[in-house]
Amino acid sequence: MGGKPGIARVFDRLGNQGTKLYLGFALEQIRKLKEREAPREKAISELIELYDELIESAEKRAAWDPVPTCTHVHFVVGDSFAGSLKVALNQLNWSGTHKVITLSENYAIGPIRGLDLYEGWKARWDWFQDHITEACEVCDDPEEDYNQLLEQVNKIPEQAKVIIWTSRNACEQTGMLHAIRLLSGRSNSLVLYDACAICEELDNRPDAAISYRHSGEIPSDKLQAALVRMKDNSCLRDADRTRLEREWQTISKQSGTLRIWRDGAVAEVPDNYYDMYLLGKLDKLRPASDHGYLKTARLIGEAMGYCEQFIGDAYFEYRVRQLIYDGILEIKGVPSSMRRYSVGRKKIT
Template sequence: MNKFHICFSLSAYGTLRSVFRNQNLLQTESIICIEDDFSVGPLHQLETATGMNERIEWIHSFFKQVEPISNEDLTTIKAYLLRNLTLPSQIPDASSVILWHGQNASDSIGIRYVVSMLQDKNLSFEAIDITAFSVNCDYKVRNIDGNEVSYVWKSAGALPPKLVMDAYQVKKNMSASLVQSLILEWEKWSQSDSTLRVYKQGEVLEVSEDYYDASLLEHASNKFQKAARVIGTVMGESDQCIGDTYLTYRVHELIKQGLLQYQGELMPLRRLEIRLK
């Protein structure tokens, strides 16, 4: 039986590919990356060319608001998003699909998108929940005081390479009823008009676009500091997986609202400094 591993970030893809190459698994098992952040932006009919092109237009407009981006980069973004629509043609019938995911909004919606896209194929599904795996193995890191503390991975991209094969051994079968429920849940998300989503207590919730504003303002100060530092702190302390691009967008919005003052240049981020106004 053909085996196809599906992950939802380039970091996860790179880790899996490196480990699988060292284990000589790439000869018999394939890795596919669904490269998108499903927590941000429109999801409306994303399983169709029309819906995907609408998302591409939104992403193009969004990126241009927050960072310098070349036409070449925009073309690349469009290419990998359109490639997601070809997923059914990449996986033959009677294959096994293993979904590597964490407990975060993007991955949670991503697995629903994937099983919906593949629902007409004769496939078996298994899942590897990296967040649950890190809890079960009681993974620890050292804090700034040098003490060992438990650490939970929110995404597959955070999985250390040395533990990839251990995580692979605890994959779980996805029943037909579970797969069907995920397909139905995707149909709900496919009709959603929300822009931002978060993961709370085992489910994905729609939230307002200003969801992270309070945290950004909390970590800003009365003295100018690098905006990248504020954004990095918010990312590190948040219980969500959120990218710096979206937080940069919110910093720009807070500047427009008069809640933050800036010096330097709005773009690129490294030249932007902010303080409370």
């Protein structure tokens, strides 16, 4: 107990695609050894480095999995917020009893229809592969990703209090509802906390105010203060849990791929909701030089900076590419990343 994870478990976590990649690399080093294509010491060193990398990755992930002795389990939406929260828990010396489950999804975008089942999860993954350029870097095996999340939920001990962090944006509110659904039928007491609201209340003064769009913007030292303010007597009532589960059932039947936070609720809007907004920013920013072309990264940075919603740069770039496909914008450069190409209004001839 508490030792290094076994090789079998490491490969279970990697999934089929990840296993093939690492196995292919290992076999290539063995071939070089056998055929003496490379110095023996170099090939052996690279194999050892591969082993250490796999074990270290598994250990880091396992360190934050729920364990039988933990007293609190935190559900957070987004890797950035999860990282800051883990740092805050470490600094408070709470990491032994407080564990974190990270919902890495950007729930503001992409389909969530039928996300309760693997088929819905896979359909969402397919959409990201087809429309979001960074999707391939995030997860290469949706089944392994889905099963891992369910495994983490199943590890939550009965005595642990579950804290679901959310905030005033479509991403975290939808993620909160998904967490409620994942916990359906479990007897754990649940608490909802709005990290942005708590930190704003702690920091704001009559002469200075700060406003966060999402929890990932909050630094770890601010989260420490929010954690200390947690009250263990503010659990969700059964009626509230039932209401939130019904909200999830309603929203997960929708077929759209874009959600915003409006009038205190998650609202589904058309895919092209921000197209005119992006075109307006382009018309404002495009330079007289370079024939009116503007770097896509500059356009998206401006769009994100002035957008009241938390959407993410990946969706804005998807819509820029769609405007190119639709013949509204022209492209100059290679669209392998937003920094490598520019866009301009298509010239009418």
